[in-house]
Amino acid sequence: MALVPYAGCSGGSVSQPVPVLTGKNYTTWAIKVEADLDAAGLREAVVPPEDAASVVISKKGKLARAYLLRALADNLLLQVAAKKTAAEIWSGLKSRFVGADRVRASRLGTLRSEFKLLRMDGGESLDAFVGKISGMATRYAGLGSTLDDTAMVKKLLDCVPDRRYAAVAGMEQFCDLSTQLFEDALGRLKAFDERLRRWAGGRRAGRRRAAVLGEAMVGAGTASWRCAGRRRRRGEHSIRRRGRRGKCYKCGVRGHFKRECPLLQKEPVAGRALLVDGDVDDAGLL
Structure with a gap:
């Protein structure tokens, strides 16, 4: 339903869907309906001011009454259909759902308690x-x-x-x-x-960078440890290879050369010198 403004008033037509009063949404319904009527220049028909002309209100009341009847559920429509003016319909609904002053004061006290405990x-x-x-x-x-x-x-x-x-x-x-x-x-x-979210995001990014750097350092340390292990294994292998050296020509035992032979080191120096001389003489004879 498009609520056409009253002739002579400023403002465009109200083309929003009509809010329907179901009995449990009176507060929000009243706010929406009052805003629609005000935009169409018809609010005076439901809340007439003291100095308003009765003729003008009567002309506006027909449009306002038609709008209010469309904004009611069927069970509520039958209860207010006998009322002839928009102001009577509005007042009747307000008395029904808001209550008299004593009930209103009681509800207001309850609402204050709810707000205090919120x-x-x-x-x-x-x-x-x-x-x-x-x-x-x-x-x-x-x-x-x-x-x-x-x-x-x-x-x-x-x-x-x-x-x-x-x-x-x-x-x-x-x-x-x-x-x-x-x-x-x-x-x-x-x-x-x-600002707090930006600061927390910066801290998380810093922690991620530190974690990545730590993983890189751990990886580098692991690689260094592996290299050291390889060097140690190569050294042990080299030692084992030295243990498999050829047979000594002096004692016939494998594992050392003749110049390293213990038997050669135990021989007297003179004997070794004679051997050397004999070798030299034999070489000269040849």
Whole structure:
């Protein structure tokens, strides 16, 4: 349904889907319907001001009444169909779902208690908790009361987790919380969260780089240890190879040369000299 504005008023037609009152969504339904009627210039028909002309309200009331009837579920439509004006329908619905002053005061006290006990869960995001506070403010407005920014800011700062205490302390020191807007406090906390995420991301990147460097150093140490092991094995192999040297021509035992033979070292020096001389003479004879 397109809600056409009243003739002579400013504004375009309201072409959004009509919100339907089911009996459990009166607060949000009333906000949407009142906004649609105001955009079409028909709000005076449901909440007539004291100085409004009755003729004008009568002409606007027909369009407003038709819109309200379309915005009701069938069971509620039959209960208010006998009412002739939009103001009567609006007032009847408000009395039914909001109640008299005594009931309204009782509901308002219950709502204040709920707001006082409202806390932020451990894994709950900041946007989800802000949505709860905003919903409380909407319910206050539906009961004819107001939840001011000071109370909302105090609730927000009292319920944030420990990691945001630095931002809360800075706001309490440098800002006047009695005049601070709720949106301003929320923006400051979100900016702090963004900076905190960047800092945590930098720390994680540093830890990853350190881990990679440590793995590289461990790998280099392992490679060095393997090289040392290979050199040690080559040395042992060389020693074993030296143990398999040829047979000595002096004693006939394998493992050393003649010049290293123990028997040769035990012979007297004179005997070795005679042998040398004999060898020389034999060489000369030849």
